[in-house]
Amino acid sequence: MAHFIPAQFLTEIDFQVYAHNLIERTLLFADLLRKNRVPVHTAKELDAIAALQYVDISKLSEFYMALKATMLVSNKHFPIFDQLFTQFWSGRGNASLPGGDTSGVPVQKQNTKDKQRGPEKSAEERQGSANDGKDSQEGAKVLLQSDSKEQGNSSDETSLPTYSLIETLREKDFEDIQPSEFVGFDELFKSLRINDKEKRGRRFKSSKTGKIIDIPKSIRQSRQKGGEIIKIFTKDRKPRHAKLVLIADVSASMDIYSTFLIKFIYELQKYVRDAETFVFSTQLKRITDILSHRSIGTALSLLSQSVLFWSGGTDIGGSFREFNNSYGGKLRKRNRILVILSDGWDTGDIETLKKQMEIFKKGFKKIIWLNPNLKYDSYQPLCMGMAASMPYIDYFLPCHNLKTLEAFIEIVKKI
Amino acid sequence: MKKTLSIEQIKEAMRKNSYICDDQLAFVICLSLAMEKPLLLEGEPGVGKTEVAKVLADVLGAKLIRLQCYEGLDAAATLYEWNYAKQLLKIKLFDVCGQTCHLEDIFTDEYLIPRPLLMAVRSPEKAVLLIDEVDSADAEFESFLLEVLSDFQVTIPEMGTIKAIHKPLVIITSNRVRELHDALKRRCLYHYIEYPTPEREMEIIMEKIPGINERLAKQIAGIMAPLREQDFFKRPGVAETLDWSQALTILDKEDVDEEVMDLTCGCLFKFKEDVKRFKDTKAEALEKAKTVFEE
Numbered sequence: 276m277a278h279f280i281p282a283q284f285l286t287e288i289d290f291q292v293y294a295h296n297l298i299e300r301t302l303l304f305a306d307l308l309r310k311n312r313v314p315v316h317t318a319k320e321l322d323a324i325a326a327l328q329y330v331d332i333s334k335l336s337e338f339y340m341a342l343k344a345t346m347l348v349s350n351k352h353f354p355i356f357d358q359l360f361t362q363f364w365s366g367r368g369n370a371s372l373p374g375g376d377t378s379g380v381p382v383q384k385q386n387t388k389d390k391q392r393g394p395e396k397s398a399e400e401r402q403g404s405a406n407d408g409k410d411s412q413e414g415a416k417v418l419l420q421s422d423s424k425e426q427g428n429s430s431d432e433t434s435l436p437t438y439s440l441i442e443t444l445r446e447k448d449f450e451d452i453q454p455s456e457f458v459g460f461d462e463l464f465k466s467l468r469i470n471d472k473e474k475r476g477r478r479f480k481s482s483k484t485g486k487i488i489d490i491p492k493s494i495r496q497s498r499q500k501g502g503e504i505i506k507i508f509t510k511d512r513k514p515r516h517a518k519l520v521l522i523a524d525v526s527a528s529m530d531i532y533s534t535f536l537i538k539f540i541y542e543l544q545k546y547v548r549d550a551e552t553f554v555f556s557t558q559l560k561r562i563t564d565i566l567s568h569r570s571i572g573t574a575l576s577l578l579s580q581s582v583l584f585w586s587g588g589t590d591i592g593g594s595f596r597e598f599n600n601s602y603g604g605k606l607r608k609r610n611r612i613l614v615i616l617s618d619g620w621d622t623g624d625i626e627t628l629k630k631q632m633e634i635f636k637k638g639f640k641k642i643i644w645l646n647p648n649l650k651y652d653s654y655q656p657l658c659m660g661m662a663a664s665m666p667y668i669d670y671f672l673p674c675h676n677l678k679t680l681e682a683f684i685e686i687v688k689k690i
Numbered sequence: 691m692k693k694t695l696s697i698e699q700i701k702e703a704m705r706k707n708s709y710i711c712d713d714q715l716a717f718v719i720c721l722s723l724a725m726e727k728p729l730l731l732e733g734e735p736g737v738g739k740t741e742v743a744k745v746l747a748d749v750l751g752a753k754l755i756r757l758q759c760y761e762g763l764d765a766a767a768t769l770y771e772w773n774y775a776k777q778l779l780k781i782k783l784f785d786v787c788g789q790t791c792h793l794e795d796i797f798t799d800e801y802l803i804p805r806p807l808l809m810a811v812r813s814p815e816k817a818v819l820l821i822d823e824v825d826s827a828d829a830e831f832e833s834f835l836l837e838v839l840s841d842f843q844v845t846i847p848e849m850g851t852i853k854a855i856h857k858p859l860v861i862i863t864s865n866r867v868r869e870l871h872d873a874l875k876r877r878c879l880y881h882y883i884e885y886p887t888p889e890r891e892m893e894i895i896m897e898k899i900p901g902i903n904e905r906l907a908k909q910i911a912g913i914m915a916p917l918r919e920q921d922f923f924k925r926p927g928v929a930e931t932l933d934w935s936q937a938l939t940i941l942d943k944e945d946v947d948e949e950v951m952d953l954t955c956g957c958l959f960k961f962k963e964d965v966k967r968f969k970d971t972k973a974e975a976l977e978k979a980k981t982v983f984e985e
Contacts, residue, residue, distance in 0.1 A: 314872070316872070316876050318876045318877075319876060322725070322727070322879070325725060326721055326725060329720075329721060329724040329725060330721070336713075337717065340713075340714055340717045340718070341717075341721060344717070344718045344721055344879045344880060344881055345721075345879060345880075347880050348730075348872070348875040348876070348880050349732075349875075349880075350732060350882035353882065483762050484762065484828060484830070568963075569923035569961070569963060570921050570922070570923055570963070571921075572921045573963070
């Protein structure tokens with residue numbers, strides 16, 4: 276990873292010019308970070324200001340590192356912090372950025388009113404958390420007083436564009452994603468996880484940290500000590516895993532989406548136990564083993580070698596029949612959720628599809644159909660394949676951007 | 691920096707203890723010392739997170755108190771325990787002598803076994819407390835840690851509250867096995883240790899492996915940098931580099947060639963797929979290494 280030194284892009288002089296009333300601008304900067312989904316807690320803001328007492332604020336590099344160390348809590352926010360830092364403290368709204376990797380990103384501007392509210396809000400919050408660092412607050416107060424003389428001419432300089440990079444990327448249609456944005460995207464994909472420890476089932480398993488006493492086990496173990504219970508064994512509720520069976524359409528009509536969806540499934544399969552994945556267009560293929568590779572690069576290249584019917588025609592009914600005949604007996608269980616990713620464009624036999632969907636309905640706990648075309652408000656499931664399957668589907672959801680995939684995960688968690 | 695130790699001093703002192711640290715790390719350490727706040731270090735495995743604390747203890751002339759976290763770690767193992775056996779013996783002794791035993795007699799310092807956190811708080815001089823791999827402990831332990839980290843005090847019901855005379859310098863390391871709780875992160879300064887630049891890595895090799903020739907060190911550092919940009923399952927850290935350098939010096943090699951790369955790839959990669967990939971791309975890696983230092 277390349278090291279970013281803002282001093283290259285932001286000169287000391289720039290910094291000197293824009294760095295008066297430092298406290299207020301630091302708070303504004305924290306606000307700007309928050310708007311870009313960088314979690315900067317009030318306590319962290321106080322830390323940042325407290326840190327200013329210890330650094331030589333006339334030196335840009337020290338100032339930069341102080342803010343970075345105090346405000347951030349994860350290195351995944353480093354790039355956006357660096358970018359915003361350069362823009363904010365140089366005072367140039369659209370400063371040219373290091374590297375070419377952000378060139379394709381659209382910029383969202385918000386009106387200035389929003390930003391002028393910033394410092395007031397932060398100040399309120401600051402007072403709210405009184406006991407979390409009194410020393411630093413006092414330090415801040417002293418500095419604020421010395422700055423107050425200059426406040427008169429500061430109002431016109433608070434107008435800065437606010438960026439919402441991640442937010443736009445989340446809501447961006449997979450169709451419009453530029454290759455330059457892939458890097459940020461892969462990171463976001465990793466954040467989509469189903470934490471399977473969250474849900475607790477009805478059954479128990481013995482656990483050291485459990486709160487419930489396992490009476491039978493304690494008594495059983497006591498027998499070797501002559502019936503005296505020396506050690507008390509505890510148990511906890513067994514986490515309930517979401518068991519997924521994913522069937523993804525990789526026919527020509529799904530071309531734009533399939534790469535992203537496969538990546539999504541790859542990440543999903545990593546964190547969900549017992550997930551099974553299949554792809555189909557005119558045939559069906561099980562790709563669970565391929566996707567369980569440790570590197571996504573290897574997995575994808577293996578996939579392209581072994582799946583020969585990629586971007587082919589579509590025979591949904593036929594593929595489902597193949598699934599039911601070859602894998603159905605093992606995978607069709609009432610504790611599994613079936614997820615179908617397809618746009619429903621079908622050239623196969625509709626009656627077969629209906630019949631297979633009926634088998635699915637009986638065999639699986641729930642059926643979720645993810646359809647990228649659902650992004651259009653006026654979309655109606657009119658194409659034959661979709662219309663025939665509709666009665667059997669429990670959840671019909673869009674899947675054209677990250678936000679919708681997040682929504683899908685939320686639903687899986689609830690089932 | 692308006693404080694006792696400047697960045698340069700820290701760097702110099704750490705170099706004397708054979709830890710080559712960059713400006714950013716030195717700066718965060720300074721800040722952490724000045725603000726008396728815990729320092730949370732994250733980074734890929736094998737970049738020297740734990741080493742920072744060890745070296746820092748040497749630099750400051752302070753005692754290093756280490757708390758290695760693991761699953762199922764609880765308060766008893768981290769704070770204090772009463773020495774029950776000794777207490778029972780004492781009661782027995784009172785019994786035999788026909789004296790009456792008071793609770794105050796057996797809940798004293800003599801019967802207390804201090805564990806790392808209490809040791810750090812009670813330390814008569816400034817100590818360095820290393821909480822290693824905090825992410826492998828349970829979430830419950832993390833919330834328990836909060837009290838200690840924010841107030842540096844420990845409450846023992848029988849004895850009262852013990853407050854730190856000197857706030858220890860706390861270094862917390864995490865490998866990101868799971869995401870840490872926000873409340874913990876909020877109380878710390880944060881630094882992410884990146885892989886070193888080729889120049890710095892060369893310095894590290896020269897420092898840590900005595901007797902290695904400069905050309906070999908340069909070549910090794912040159913190979914490592916492009917290697918880390920590749921998509922391995924587990925990328926080699928500095929620790930692996932040092933192992934490899936050691937291996938090459940033992941083999942008495944003056945030059946890295948494809949044959950020796952095959953032989954010693956076990957030092958760098960611990961997964962079958964990674965080893966295979968490394969063997970496939972070794973010629974390319976050697977080629978790239980030549981240009982690294984020219985850039």
